[in-house]
Amino acid sequence: DAKTTQPNSMESNEEEPVHLPCNHSTISGTDYIHWYRQLPSQGPEYVIHGLTSNVNNRMASLAIAEDRKSSTLILHRATLRDAAVYYCILQGGNTPLVFGKGTRLSVIA
Amino acid sequence: GAVVSQHPSWVICKSGTSVKIECRSLDFQATTMFWYRQFPKQSLMLMATSNEGSKATYEQGVEKDKFLINHASLTLSTLTVTSAHPEDSSFYICSAIGTSGARETQYFGPGTRLLVL
Numbered sequence: 001d002a003k004t005t006q007p008n009s010m011e012s013n014e015e016e017p018v019h020l021p022c023n024h025s026t027i028s029g030t031d032y033i034h035w036y037r038q039l040p041s042q043g044p045e046y047v048i049h050g051l052t053s054n055v056n057n058r059m060a061s062l063a064i065a066e067d068r069k070s071s072t073l074i075l076h077r078a079t080l081r082d083a084a085v086y087y088c089i090l091q092g093g094n095t096p097l098v099f100g101k102g103t104r105l106s107v108i109a
Numbered sequence: 110g111a112v113v114s115q116h117p118s119w120v121i122c123k124s125g126t127s128v129k130i131e132c133r134s135l136d137f138q139a140t141t142m143f144w145y146r147q148f149p150k151q152s153l154m155l156m157a158t159s160n161e162g163s164k165a166t167y168e169q170g171v172e173k174d175k176f177l178i179n180h181a182s183l184t185l186s187t188l189t190v191t192s193a194h195p196e197d198s199s200f201y202i203c204s205a206i207g208t209s210g211a212r213e214t215q216y217f218g219p220g221t222r223l224l225v226l
Contacts (some may be wrong), residue, residue: 036217043115043202043217044153087152094206096143097215099153 004088009104012078020073020103022088027068031092035062035073037084038102044087047073083107111137111207115218122193123226130188130221132203138183139205143215144176147200159186193225 005023012018024033032051036044048055048062050071055062061074075082087102112135122128132142140161145153157178158166165178175197177189186205190197204217 034214038153041200041220041222043113043204043220046214046216049214094141094213096155096158097204098155099145101152 004090004100006086006088006100006103008101009106011106011108012075014080014107014109015077018075018078018082018105020075020086020088020105021070022072023070024088024090025069027090028092031090033062033064033068033071034087034089034091034097035060036087036089036097036099037082038087039081039084044099045084047086078105078107080107080109111135111205111214111216113203113205113216113218115201115203115221117221118219119222119224121224121226124194125192127189127191128193128223130190130201130203130223132186132188132205132218134184134205134207134216137205137207139186139207140183142180142186142203142205144178144186144188145202145204147202147220153202156188190223193223195225198223198225 034049035047038044048060050062063072085102085104089097114133116131142159144156147153155168156171159178159180161180161183167173180186200220200222202220204215206213207216
């Protein structure tokens with residue numbers, strides 16, 4: 001699976017939008033972009049995934065660059081419960097997800 | 110989304126004993142499950158891929174005789190840590206492939222924290 005690059009950490013104020021970036025310059029045409037998050041002492045939680053078009057769900061939005069070499073996870077209003085490590089993962093086919101270090105998001109009240 | 114459970118959520122055992130961890134897909138059938146472990150302040154590391162009715166595929170460096178995996182049904186996979194030692198203390202997480210929309214998605218269990226004394 002192609003590699004992704006994320007900032008180690010980010011900070012946000014509560015109730016403000018958060019944009020979590022992910023670079024994946026070596027993405028292949030069949031790689032899906034997945035986002036998961038992991039709260040302390042819990043298993044990873046699926047957030048969203050996409051291929052080419054921007055995606056929205058009840059948790060977040062995923063904005064994918066036109067050349068697909070980067071993407072941004074958007075949390076529209078951060079809450080304290082959104083504090084977690086966010087992982088951006090590329091996956092081709094049904095191979096198991098390979099986790100990098102992710103971005104640790106802190107939310108300040 | 111699909112639900113994956115694990116049991117127990119935490120376990121403390123003495124060095125040399127064996128510990129079994131169960132992973133269940135609650136509302137879907139999973140032909141493939143994965144086992145990961147996570148040491149403190151580190152990311153998840155894939156240990157093995159478990160396919161229903163066949164032998165598990167282990168990642169490089171993971172001892173198959175120490176970490177026994179059984180996937181006897183479409184909703185249950187078990188990981189047995191045999192002759193556990195303190196260095197096996199970790200957070201063990203399973204995942205199963207379910208369907209989200211048109212795409213299969215990996216759903217994760219809540220994890221099992223193992224402490225070997």
